[in-house]
Amino acid sequence: DETATTGFALILNAGTLELKRLGEHTRLELGLCLEINRWTQLEIGFGVQDIVVRSRLVGRRETAESSTCLEGLHALLKNTSHLTLAAIWSGHPVDCLNGAIEAPCLTRTQVGTSTDIEVLARWSFANDAFKQTIEDDIDPSRHLTLVNMPMRGVRSSGWTGRNMDWKNAPDEYAAIAFHADDLSDCQWSTTIAVRVPAGMPSGVYGLIVD
Numbered sequence: 001d002e003t004a005t006t007g008f009a010l011i012l013n014a015g016t017l018e019l020k021r022l023g024e025h026t027r028l029e030l031g032l033c034l035e036i037n038r039w040t041q042l043e044i045g046f047g048v049q050d051i052v053v054r055s056r057l058v059g060r061r062e063t064a065e066s067s068t069c070l071e072g073l074h075a076l077l078k079n080t081s082h083l084t085l086a087a088i089w090s091g092h093p094v095d096c097l098n099g100a101i102e103a104p105c106l107t108r109t110q111v112g113t114s115t116d117i118e119v120l121a122r123w124s125f126a127n128d129a130f131k132q133t134i135e136d137d138i139d140p141s142r143h144l145t146l147v148n149m150p151m152r153g154v155r156s157s158g159w160t161g162r163n164m165d166w167k168n169a170p171d172e173y174a175a176i177a178f179h180a181d182d183l184s185d186c187q188w189s190t191t192i193a194v195r196v197p198a199g200m201p202s203g204v205y206g207l208i209v210d
Contacts, residue, residue: 126174
């Protein structure tokens with residue numbers, strides 16, 4: 001939920017993937033490691049009672065897999081209210097990711113089959129790199145909202161090296177780079193205001209709060 005008290009988070013800690021149940025202080029190591037500066041395709045599958053995480057280096061066939069059973073998983077998934085990428089949302093971003101993400105997608109598969117896949121939502125980061133909202137390719141009324149202006153137009157897994165300008169090859173610059181110290185307008189409420197007297201000469205002034 002929006003207070004980060006219920007739900008799950010997939011966390012990257014020193015190159016190792018961990019699963020955290022929000023509202024609790026325990027983390028479960030999944031035994032999956034990600035290589036630095038290498039694009040990895042991650043697949044997180046939620047079943048009735050288990051979570052399966054698969055990772056594969058882009059361009060490779062080998063897939064690593066980890067699964068775990070979690071009590072009360074089905075009830076928590078039914079009450080899911082939102083999706084947050086690259087951070088945990090607790091009214092503001094916390095535990096932020098330092099890394100890049102490309103083309104997140106949500107799908108649904110019928111129990112007992114691996115071929116009947118329905119795409120529920122998909123976001124492409126290739127277009128409109130100046131915007132801070134990203135429309136869902138399936139339903140444009142749903143969108144991701146970027147917080148603190150992460151870097152857009154970043155080299156993605158399809159980068160060939162033949163185009164140095166993202167505007168000429170947006171599909172090669174279809175990632176967003178997130179940094180824990182990214183910052184834009186904090187939208188803090190005004191706590192103090194000072195009226196500058198007319199005729200004040202240009203200069204540097206300080207305000208002492210007693």
